[in-house]
Amino acid sequence: xxxxxxxxxxxxxxxxxxxxxxxxxxxxxxxxxxxxxxxxxxxxxxxxxxxxxxxxxxxxxxxxxxxxxxxxxxxxxxxxxxxxxxxxxxxxxxxxxxxxxxxxxxxxxxxxxxxxxxxxxxxxxxxxxxxxxxxxxxxxxxxxxxxxx
Ligand code: RB5
Numbered sequence: 148x149x150x151x152x153x154x155x156x157x158x159x160x161x162x163x164x165x166x167x168x169x170x171x172x173x174x175x176x177x178x179x180x181x182x183x184x185x186x187x188x189x190x191x192x193x194x195x196x197x198x199x200x201x202x203x204x205x206x207x208x209x210x211x212x213x214x215x216x217x218x219x220x221x222x223x224x225x226x227x228x229x230x231x232x233x234x235x236x237x238x239x240x241x242x243x244x245x246x247x248x249x250x251x252x253x254x255x256x257x258x259x260x261x262x263x264x265x266x267x268x269x270x271x272x273x274x275x276x277x278x279x280x281x282x283x284x285x286x287x288x289x290x291x292x293x294x295x296x
Contacts, residue, residue, distance in 0.1 A: 153210075155179050156182045157170060157201075158183075158214075158215050159216035160193065160194035160195075160217045160222070161192055162190050163215075163258065166265055167183070167214075170269060171213065172181055179276075185195065185278075195226045198217075199226060201213050201215060202227040205233055206230035206231065206233055212254050216257070219256045221237065224236070233257075235253065238256060238261050243271075243275050244256060245274050247277075249278060249279070249285075256275040258271065258272075
């Protein structure tokens with residue numbers, strides 16, 4: 148998978164704002180086409196207001212992958228996973244980001260902005276956007292996720 152020159156949507160609340168700004172700047176310089184869904188300051192906001200638009204667009208097939216952030220990552224991830232075609236994974240290190248792609252075919256990387264460093268977040272994003280789903284035994288597991296009882 149190669150995401151350079153593809154649009155990468157990104158959204159956060161105030162808890163992830165500074166990390167989002169860092170990622171947008173450095174990833175743009177690296178050649179990624181970042182689409183910033185906000186928020187645009189450190190003022191307190193409600194994370195669903197920024198995560199819903201990104202998750203809906205991804206759910207509708209407009210983008211293959213996205214990045215969302217809030218303070219803990221939990222609110223953003225829970226919101227995004229309301230959409231049937233979204234698999235948002237909350238990760239806090241590089242190996243979890245890799246496994247989210249390899250085993251879960253996650254299409255949104257969720258970052259806890261108040262609990263990891265900018266440098267770790269960047270390494271996680273690079274791994275997430277360059278790791279393929281393994282399929283095989285994981286394919287049927289991923290297909291069963293939406294089959295609620
Ligand atoms: C905001 O204070 C904080 O609650 C939010 O960023 C997130 O951690 C919620 O899950």
